[in-house]
Amino acid sequence: DAGVIQSPRHEVTEMGQEVTLRCKPISGHDYLFWYRQTMMRGLELLIYFNNNVPIDDSGMPEDRFSAKMPNASFSTLKIQPSEPRDSAVYFCASRSGTAKNIQYFGAGTRLSVL
Amino acid sequence: AQSVTQPDIHITVSEGASLELRCNYSYGATPYLFWYVQSPGQGLQLLLKYFSGDTLVQGIKGFEAEFKRSQSSFNLRKPSVHWSDAAEYFCAVGPGLTGANNLFFGTGTRLTVIP
Numbered sequence: 001d002a003g004v005i006q007s008p009r010h011e012v013t014e015m016g017q018e019v020t021l022r023c024k025p026i027s028g029h030d031y032l033f034w035y036r037q038t039m040m041r042g043l044e045l046l047i048y049f050n051n052n053v054p055i056d057d058s059g060m061p062e063d064r065f066s067a068k069m070p071n072a073s074f075s076t077l078k079i080q081p082s083e084p085r086d087s088a089v090y091f092c093a094s095r096s097g098t099a100k101n102i103q104y105f106g107a108g109t110r111l112s113v114l
Numbered sequence: 115a116q117s118v119t120q121p122d123i124h125i126t127v128s129e130g131a132s133l134e135l136r137c138n139y140s141y142g143a144t145p146y147l148f149w150y151v152q153s154p155g156q157g158l159q160l161l162l163k164y165f166s167g168d169t170l171v172q173g174i175k176g177f178e179a180e181f182k183r184s185q186s187s188f189n190l191r192k193p194s195v196h197w198s199d200a201a202e203y204f205c206a207v208g209p210g211l212t213g214a215n216n217l218f219f220g221t222g223t224r225l226t227v228i229p
Contacts, residue, residue, distance in 0.1 A: 042219060043204065045216045045217075093158075101215065103160075105158040
């Protein structure tokens with residue numbers, strides 16, 4: 001398996017623009033997680049899905065953030081409008097429902113909002 | 115409340131020296147415990163995990179960790195560090211048998227290895 005695949009790896013945008021981050025989980029995994037990593041706050045869980053349904057989005061910082069999972073092999077995290085404080089590395093992770101909470105991480109998307 | 119504390123932000127060791135990274139957790143139920151490693155520009159890779167049973171667990175790359183319930187600790191060790199071990203290390207705790215599915219991560223310890 002190719003592992004969790006995220007795109008793009010790097011994104012540079014200007015304040016106010018819409019940003020869409022993409023994630024393809026490991027095939028057969030039924031949980032998908034979005035995390036944000038910053039120097040100040042470390043690794044934070046934003047939202048997670050089970051069987052394509054959002055289960056806990058309490059970590060989503062503002063209404064500017066939204067996430068979708070239209071099918072078992074694809075998820076997006078959208079920021080609209082983006083702000084400089086959104087600059088961070090965004091990770092996607094997935095796990096199997098029987099895997100005792102072992103999460104597999106993608107390589108991340110480094111977002112810079114100017 | 116669930117939390118993970120990694121008291122050492124940055125550790126520097128010489129190549130070939132032993133290593134211990136500290137992790138303390140607070141969790142209301144029987145936890146699952148994990149150590150992940152993050153190399154520069156990469157995602158997090160699972161080093162090892164503890165679910166139950168033997169409190170000394172072995173992982174990849176020669177790492178091991180010991181669960182001490184009385185101290186709420188899960189310290190990571192390696193007898194002889196290699197230059198390629200330079201990375202950031204994260205301890206994480208998650209629910210054991212029931213509960214939410216998310217992991218709680220510590221703030222990480224950055225390891226520098228000097229020749």
